[in-house]
Amino acid sequence: MTEQTIIDRSRDLSQPLERLSADERMKDASDYLRGTIAEGLLDQITGSVPSADDVKLMKFHGIYQQDDRDLRDERRRQKLEPAYQFMIRVRLPGGVCSPAQWLKLDELARAHGGDTLRITTRQTFQFHWVLKNSLRPIIQGLHDTLLDTVAACGDDSRGVMCTVDPQSSQFHAQVAAMAKRVSDHVIPKTRAYHEIWYGNERVAGSDSEEPFYGRTYMPRKFKIGFALPPSNDIDVYAQDLGFIAIGGADGLEGFNVVIGGGMGRTDQAPETYPRLASLVGFVPIDRVIVCADAVMAVQRDYGDRKERLHARFKYTIDDKGLDWIKAQIEDRMRAPFEDAKPFSFTSNGDSFGWNMTPDGRHHRTLVIENGRLDLKLLDMLRDVARTHRGTFRLTANQNVIIAGVRSEDRPAIDAILVEHMPDVDDFSVIRRNAIACVALPTCGLAMAESERYLPTLLDRIEEILKRHGLDDEPITIRMSGCPNGCSRPYIAEIGLTGRAPGKYNLYLGGGFHGERLNSMVRENVGEAVILEVLDDTLGRYAREREPGEHFGDFAIRAGIVRAVTEGRFFND
Structure with a gap:
């Protein structure tokens, strides 16, 4: 396939451009993601970027324009523009961060991000409360430590995830290096970001500025992740493209490949649904990049560019058929998939406290509730970073691992932790297995609280668990402020998605290992109903469960919810 063919096929040429979605036309006219962003940043009359198209294009640069929704109504009454601010998301392949990078992130958060950082459910950092004049200082500051925000958002390949569970670390260095290599390979090549x-000065451009993506990039976002069994901490089945590491006596052999996962749905659009990725085969290590290119190219060429609600890879697979999609991928790889290798997952949570790996290094996992690093936690981890000689790893469950600690350094790190937070490990089992998206007041899509509300709801759920003798039972719970599912709620044993202030859809029955979708039990209900349902079902679980049975499995066996075998049946 020639380069020119790749470019031309990045847009559905069977349809005139004017018949495609407005976002497709916007991307096509953006001059490879430049738009008029540079001009908008100079406008001092407003705290926003004035052009609506530039607001969308900035997502490709890792930036979301938002406003403080707690102040929105009052500012409207005062005839003031919204309290505009920005979220900046860092590209951090596999969630691996050096102490020097941590210190720079800390410095930038204190100077420009409201004394806070947030760990996302995709193993990276987000700055919030960033004003327009602080955008360049943050991005240039990140560049000083070889970090960037390229493709952290937008219709491209998002940040590449990788298992960080210390108990799965035999091949971690190899797999993490592969995640970094894939991330660097799949990001857009346009020089717009640097300019x-x-x-940087613009150099002479051409139609080959984006040799893979072309002028219209992907139909929608595309997510890639690497998992190391037995830990499914990245929820590999929620990825558009997942690589499951397979090791042998001689080390890492390659990866089983799963395709078509995705969490997003829309409440009023029953044709939208979450989907778990499908296993299609195995590729050896030397074919991972070729495989990633081939899978992305199929979605690039056949994904829906007319209806954005239908543009994710999961819908392309269900429309075309898995066998047809697999054949198209193999054609582009110029080789068939090998048969999938045996593997198993036992958890998608984190291993807390100290763990030691065969190389003699120690790894300390800290609970960071809902991923929010407030000033107290920033102070603590800044002191750790000033002495730490290993790395930090961010987990997909919004926690932090102080990784690669030498035996002689453990006491000093413990002393720092206890000095700042004597109760640093004082979190219940349910809190250790809970994650939440940002939601209000910054996310423009949020319909209800999530991060700010989940700790309070967990107070009440802890009372229920204690009453039924389930204090030490690991149960996964995820909350999102809207149905888009950034916290992956549709594979949790207890899932909650916002419908309106104080109202949520309640889902039960997801797989503890992230291997099964859950099912709705109550729609658009408040806290009283949520707690009533959980009290009843958890009480039954305590009385009727079988030895070793997880709560999600019990909910299916007991007939509390139906088993959802495929995403397209999720809304039935």
Whole structure:
């Protein structure tokens, strides 16, 4: 396939451009993601970027324009523009961060991000409360430590995830290196980022500025992740493209490949649904990049570019058929998939406290509730970073691992932790297995609280668990402020998605290992009903469960919810 063919096929040429979605036309006219962003940043009359198209294009640069929704109504009454601010998401392949990078992130958060950082459910950092004049200082500051925000958002390949569970670390270095290599390979190649944020001069362009993506990039976001059994901490079945590491006596052999996962849905659009990725085969290590290119190319060429609600890879697979999609991928790889290798998952949570790996290094996992690093936690981890000689790893469950600690350094790190937070490990089992999205007041899509509300709801759920003798039972719970599912609620044993202030859909029956979708039990209900349902079902679980049976499995066996075998039946 020639380069020109790749470019031309990145847009559905069977349809005139004017018949495609407005976002497709916007991307096509953006001059490879430049738009008029640079001009908008100079406008001092407003705290926003004035062009609606530029607001969308900035997502490809890792930036979301938002406003403080707690103040929105009052500012409207005062005839003031919204309290605009920005979220900046860092590209951090596999969630691996050096102490020097941590210190720079800390410095930038204190100077420009409201003394807070957030760990996302995709193993990276987000700055919130960033004003327009602080955008360039943050991005240039990140560049000083070889970090960037390229493709952290937008219709491209998002940040690449990788298992960080210390108990799965035999092949971690190899797999993490592969995640970094894939991330660097799949990001857009346009120089727009360097021109706008670093001040580089534009060089002569051509139609080959994006040899893979072309002028219209992907139909929608595309997510890639690497999992190391037995830990499914990245929820590999929620990825558009997942690689499951397979090791042998001689080390890492390659990866089983799963395709078509995705969490997003829309409440009023029953044709939208979450889907778990499908296993299609195995590829050896030397074919991972070729496989990633081939899978992305199929979605690039056949994904829906007319209806954005239908543009994710999961819908392309269900429309075309898995066998047809697999054949198309193999055609582009110029080789068939090998048969999938045996593997098993036993958890999608984190291993807390100290763990030691065969190399003699120690790894300390800290609970960071809902991923929010407030000033107290920033102070603590800044002191750790000043002495730490290993790395930090962010987990997909929004926690932090102080990784690669030498035996002689453990006492010093423990002393720092206890000095700042004597109760640093004082979290219940249910809190250790809970994650939440940001939601209000910053996310423009949020319909209800999530991060700010989940700790309070967990107070009440802990009372229920204690009453039924389930204090030490691991149960996964995820909350999102809207149905888009950033916290992956549709594979949790207890899932909650926002419908309106104080109202949620309640789902039960997801797989503890992330291997099964859950099912709705109550729609658009408040806290009283949520707690009533959980009290009843958890009480039954305590009385009727079988030895070793997880709560999600019990909910299916007991007939509390139906088993959802495929995403397209999720809304039935």
